[in-house]
Amino acid sequence: MSRNPRTGFKGNKASLPSKPCAVCGRPMSWRRAWAKNWEHVRYCSEACRRQAKAQRHASPGGGV
Ligand SMILES: [Zn+2]
Numbered sequence: 001m002s003r004n005p006r007t008g009f010k011g012n013k014a015s016l017p018s019k020p021c022a023v024c025g026r027p028m029s030w031r032r033a034w035a036k037n038w039e040h041v042r043y044c045s046e047a048c049r050r051q052a053k054a055q056r057h058a059s060p061g062g063g064v
Pocket of ligand 1: 021022023024025026043044045048
């Protein structure tokens, strides 16, 4: 028996793009739902999204 190396293996997670979340820093894997706006996706979840907004909203007041 001989083994035939198959190329083009589908379902390779390593081939999928990934980037760290802007809030928690966890690597988020590419999702099909993000295919259209993958470049604009910065947060891994809605929670991080809210957190980022909250941090941005909470601006330090200069009144001591
Ligand atoms: Zn996150």
